[in-house]
Amino acid sequence: MTRPDTAPVRPGEELPLDRLREALRGRVEGHADALTVEQFPGGFSNLTYLVRLGEREYVLRRAPLGPVAAKAHDMPREYRLLERVHPVLPVAPRPVLLVEDTEVLGAPFYLMERRRGTIVRTKLPPEYADLPGAPRQLSEALADTLADLHAVDIDAAGLRDLGKPEGFNGRQVQGWAGRWRRARTDDLPPPTELHDEDVIAWLTANVPPETAHALVHNDFKLDNLMLDPADPSRVVALLDWEMTTVGDPLVDLGLTLTYWTMPEQPGGAPNRVGANAPGFLSREDFLSRYAARRGQDVSGVAWYEVLGHFKLAVIVIQIYARYRAGQTKDPRFAPLGEQAAWLIGEAWRRIRDVGE
The missing domain is CATH 3.90.1200.10 (Aminoglycoside phosphotransferase (APH), C-terminal lobe)
Structure with missing residues (x-):
């Protein structure tokens, strides 16, 4: 059995659900009106969320809040890289949708497929x-x-x-x-x-x-x-x-x-x-x-x-x-x-x- 790997969104890192819902509507599989969002608690860099559209699940990635170093946290580049890497190295997740319009979340973001498994951090699970x-x-x-x-x-x-x-x-x-x-x-x-x-x-x-x-x-x-x-x-x-x-x-x-x-x-x-x-x-x-x-x-x-x-x-x-x-x-x-x-x-x- 896998451990719970998501949590409620941390204060200050919430997503504007109405804008996100409309940005995803009709562009990915799933029911946009049933949108829910949780946050993956690990990591110290990019913000990563679990997005559910009814029965469909995706992982959303965007840059951290506040000013970031030039060329860092480039979500469009990461998305396009995964488009090329996934076919030749299947352990790389498949990217699904890139949204470069910063009016949606304040920064570009992308969705990729969700994969389920165990992540080992500082101790054996x-x-x-x-x-x-x-x-x-x-x-x-x-x-x-x-x-x-x-x-x-x-x-x-x-x-x-x-x-x-x-x-x-x-x-x-x-x-x-x-x-x-x-x-x-x-x-x-x-x-x-x-x-x-x-x-x-x-x-x-x-x-x-x-x-x-x-x-x-x-x-x-x-x-x-x-x-x-x-x-x-x-x-x-x-x-x-x-x-x-x-x-x-x-x-x-x-x-x-x-x-x-x-x-x-x-x-x-x-x-x-x-x-x-x-x-x-x-x-x-x-x-x-x-x-x-x-x-x-x-x-x-x-x-x-x-x-x-x-x-x-x-x-x-x-x-x-x-x-x-x-x-x-x-x-x-x-x-x-x-x-x-x-x-x-x-x-x-x-x-x-x-x-x-």
């Missing part, structure tokens, strides 16, 4: 409690899905124009460094104590050439997978495609390992899944599984792991900056400044480990 092999099975499913994503033929699928893979790694450092500096809040330690500028300098000085050109999800982690409640080895869906581009696949691997090896986060729940938890693939076993399925050398992954920690710190501080400015009142965002500082510290520790 009850449906897997009696499955002794579940931790290893879902670990392997995560590694295999990442390898399969990177195996997509970007030329045959018409996906190469999603990005500029040449020089991708250098642009990653420059872009994320700029975002960090713009979003950095005044309640963080100074750079000489936090070492954020030292991390940026090291990444810049050690940029590797791209190992390959592949589809890069850019936020690949366990809780962006939806799994079969009865079979943790079967992936039902891969979610959150907003940052997908074309570039070096090891950038994905580095960020995935960042999530996979994180212990308890400051201000957050203890992480009882991943490399530090019993029965799950270790960091080394995860790397071996991915490398064998993908057929790729991963010996230079340390730089990508440092970049992964830094990128996640940037994403976290951007959300925290919106919270500090009062653009969102979600209480889950309160400890994110501390979490960003912790991630920078972990990036700096890994740099020192490389130098030893």
